[in-house]
Amino acid sequence: MLDKKDQQLLIALQANARMSVADLASHISLSDTPCLRRIKKLEQASIITGYHAAINPKALKLNVLVYAFVRLNQNSASAARQFEQHVEKLTHVLECSVISGSYDYLLKIIAHDLESYEQFVKHQLGSLSCIANIESTVVLKQSFSKKQLPL
Incomplete structure (x- = not known):
């Protein structure tokens, strides 16, 4: 199940999927490596299914x-x-x-x-x-x- 950090990470990525790992990590009060590990875990679990550009x-x-x-x-x-x-x-x-x-x-x-x-x-x-x-x-x-x- 998702913990609070995973939820914060998903909220931040939904708002701006182009944020760097360093900015994401800082935003949710983690260091880069654990943040990247969480992203990979969310991708492998098919919770994050892709990254897309919003086009008008x-x-x-x-x-x-x-x-x-x-x-x-x-x-x-x-x-x-x-x-x-x-x-x-x-x-x-x-x-x-x-x-x-x-x-x-x-x-x-x-x-x-x-x-x-x-x-x-x-x-x-x-x-x-x-x-x-x-x-x-x-x-x-x-x-x-x-x-x-x-x-």
Whole structure:
């Protein structure tokens, strides 16, 4: 389980993953070597799964965020596997979640504009034969998006 130092380390890394080990160690009142050992332990335990740059999508002209609800035409392991393998390869799909209710999946999709989203649905997503229905909800404005988990 995580102790207080591990939690402090994770909080600091979530805020700034580019902090040097020396700065992290100082921030949580440890020396460099034990701090680095803790980081490696957290990585090996798959608690830290990677380090990423936060990029402003609008700076890349990715202006449309869509949540798409997808229903498969059959509730089978092979249809789910086919769908998941296909959408994982689609670069515009940021997240894929299995959900409960009348739909099977919720996708978070980013696109340049509504026209490019339409083309994406018709030619990349909708081309899958295992899909019975897609319902899209366009985000008008994103008030906030948190990246840090509560610890």
